[in-house]
Amino acid sequence: MPVTPIVATELFDKLIEYANEVESKKQTSSEPTDFCDNFYAQFFQNRMKHEITGFGKADQESVVKLRLKVETTEKQEIVLLITWFERYCDIRYDVFSEEYGGGSGEALSDFQDYLDILLERITGWAKLEALTDIENESVKARSALQQALLSVQK
Secondary structure, rough: OOOOOOOHHHHHHHHHHHHHHHHHHHHOOOHEEEHHHHHHHHHHHHHHHOOOOOHHHHHHHHHHHHHHHHHHOOOOOHHHHHHHHHHHHHHHHHHHHHHHHHHOHHHHHHHHHHHHHHHHHHHHHHHHOOOOOHHHHHHHHHHHHHHHHHHHOO
């Protein structure tokens, strides 16, 4: 009987598709927020047994409480992912505000940096818990994104 993964590896395929799009169009977008939304929903529900229903202040506060509760019982890689969700709630709001309000592009640039660190942290967590498929997909997606972002900077 196959085991259901904590996080669907297909999520990472979307990031690779996005990276290919960035390379061909030479511009970034907020599209990877879908990846982040789904990753965190699955991670919190399946790994932490803590359901999130959104990315606003209430969910951010509930995750802060969770982090404080597990800081002494979970490994650093898990705590870093939880902490990074707290940051995601803020940056997600900024990205959508900028996108619909005509901002400078700074929030989107910050989001690309955020995404790189998120993938690094996902890889660390997956390695720690021997989730080889997730680890491999995260490494591939991060590499594709880094290459795509370099092509935009040229």
